[in-house]
Amino acid sequence: MAATSRYIPTVKYSLGRYVYGLAAIAFGICAFAFHDINTWQQVRALAHAPQREMLTYIVATIEIVGGAAILWPRKARAGAVAVGVVYFVFALLGLPAIIAHPLVYNGYGNFFEQFSLAVPALIVYAYSGSIAPARTEQWARIGYYAFAVCLISFALEQLFYLSATASLVPKWIPPGQTFWAIATTAAFALAGIALLTGFMARLAARLTTVMLVGFGLLVWVPALVAAPRSFENWSEAIETFAIAASAWVVVDFLDRR
Numbered sequence: 201m202a203a204t205s206r207y208i209p210t211v212k213y214s215l216g217r218y219v220y221g222l223a224a225i226a227f228g229i230c231a232f233a234f235h236d237i238n239t240w241q242q243v244r245a246l247a248h249a250p251q252r253e254m255l256t257y258i259v260a261t262i263e264i265v266g267g268a269a270i271l272w273p274r275k276a277r278a279g280a281v282a283v284g285v286v287y288f289v290f291a292l293l294g295l296p297a298i299i300a301h302p303l304v305y306n307g308y309g310n311f312f313e314q315f316s317l318a319v320p321a322l323i324v325y326a327y328s329g330s331i332a333p334a335r336t337e338q339w340a341r342i343g344y345y346a347f348a349v350c351l352i353s354f355a356l357e358q359l360f361y362l363s364a365t366a367s368l369v370p371k372w373i374p375p376g377q378t379f380w381a382i383a384t385t386a387a388f389a390l391a392g393i394a395l396l397t398g399f400m401a402r403l404a405a406r407l408t409t410v411m412l413v414g415f416g417l418l419v420w421v422p423a424l425v426a427a428p429r430s431f432e433n434w435s436e437a438i439e440t441f442a443i444a445a446s447a448w449v450v451v452d453f454l455d456r457r
Contacts, residue, residue, distance in 0.1 A: 201390055212334075214324075214327070214449075215281065215448065215451060215452070216320075216445060216448030216449035216450075216451060216452040217230065217270060217276065217324050217327075217328070218270075218271055219358075219444075219448055220270060220283075220320060220324060220442070220445040220446065220449050221266075221267040221268065221269075221270030221271040221279065221443040222267065222271070222274075222445075223267070223438060223442035224263045224264070224267030224270065224279075224283045224442070225263065225264050225268060226265035226267075226438045226442075227260075227261075227263045227267075227438055227439075227440075227442065228259075228260040228263035228264035230431070230434050230438055231256055231257075231260035231263070232257065232260045232264075233434075234431040235253060235256050235257065235260075240258065257433075259286060262282050262283075262286055263283060263286055265279075265281060265282065265283075266278075266279045266280075266283040267279065269282065270278070270283065270324060270328075271326065275327075276324060276328035277324075277325050279324075280321040280324040280325040280328060281321070281398075283321055284321025284322065284324075284325070285318075287314055287315075287317040287318035287321070288314075288315070289313035289342050290314040290317075290318075291306055291311050291312075291315040291318060294307060294310045294311040294314060295311065298311060305356060305357060305361075306357075306361070307367040307389045308356075308357075309353060309354075309356075309357035310355060311363075311441065312350045312354070312357075313350075313354075313443070314347070314444050315346070315350055316351075316446055317439075317442055317443065318448055319342075319343045319346035319350070319446070319450075320343055320347060320446040320449035322339045322343030323340045323343055323344065323345075323449050323450070323452075323453050324449060325339060326338075326339035326340040326343070327340065327453070327456065328453075331375045340453055341375030343450075344395065344448075344453055344454075345395070345396065345455075347395070347446060347447070347450050348391075348392050348395035348396045349396075350390070351388050351389075351395065351408065352389065352393075352396075354388040354392075355384075355386070355388035355392060356386050357388035358388065359385050362382070362385070364382075365381040366378045366380070366381035366387065368419050369418075369419070370418055370419070370422070370449070371417070384411065384415075387407070387408070387411055388408070390404065391407065391408045393403040401451070401454055402451070402454045402455070403417065404451045405447055405451045405454055406451050408447045409447040409448050409451055412440060412444035413441070413444045416437055416444065418438070420436055420437035420440055422436065423436075423437070424437055
C-alpha cells in the first residue's frame with residue numbers, strides 16, 4: 201500500500217491536549233461569570249456591537265463546549281476547530297490597533313498572544329482522528345512553526361516593555377525583578393529560535409511550558425488571592441496557563457515525532 205493511503209490512529213492520551221481543553225473551558229466559565237464585554241480585553245473591540253452581552257454568552261458557550269470536546273478523543277477534532285476559530289477571531293480583533301498604531305508593539309503583542317492560543321488547535325486537529333500521514337504532518341508543522349514565531353513575539357514584547365515586565369515579578373524572588381525580566385525575555389527568544397531551527401527543540405518546548413506555568417503560579421495566583429473578584433486577574437491567569445497548555449501541545453507534537 202502506498203504511503204499516501206496509510207492512516208494514523210487517534211492519539212488518545214495527550215496531556216497537552218487535555219490541559220488545552222481545560223483552559224478553553226476555564227475561559228468560557230470566566231466569561232459567563234463576569235459577562236461584561238467592556239472588561240474582556242480580547243473582545244473589547246465589539247463593545248458597541250448590538251446584542252453584545254448575548255455575543256459574550258455565545259463565545260463563552262463555544263469555548264466551554266469546544267474545550268469539553270477536546271477532552272473527548274472522538275470529538276477532539278471538532279473541538280479543536282471550534283476553539284481554534286474563537287482564538288483566531290480574538291487575534292484578528294487586535295488588527296485595528298496594529299493598523300492605527302503600527303509603530304507601537306503592544307498591538308502586535310496582543311495579536312500574537314491570542315494567535316499562540318489558536319495555532320496549537322492545528323496540532324490537536326491533526327493528531328485527533330485518523331487522517332493521512334502527509335496531511336497530519338502538514339497541519340501539525342504549520343501550528344508548530346506558528347507557535348515558534350509567537351515565542352519570538354513574546355520576547356520582543358517583554359524587551360520593549362521591560363520595566364512593566366519586571367514589575368510583575370514578585371519582589372521576594374532573588375536576585376531581583378529586572379534579572380528575571382531579562383532572563384525570561386532571553387528564554388523566550390532562545391526557545392523560539394530552537395523551535396524554528398530544530399536545535400534542542402524538545403528541551404526548549406518543555407522548559408517554556410515550565411516557565412509559563414511558573415508565571416501563572418508565582419504572578420497570577422497570588423494576584424487572584426489578593427483580588428479574587430478582578431476579571432483582569434482571572435483573564436490574565438487563565439491566559440497564562442492556556443499559553444502554557446499551547447506549549448505543552450507543542451511538546452506532545454515533538455514527542456510523537
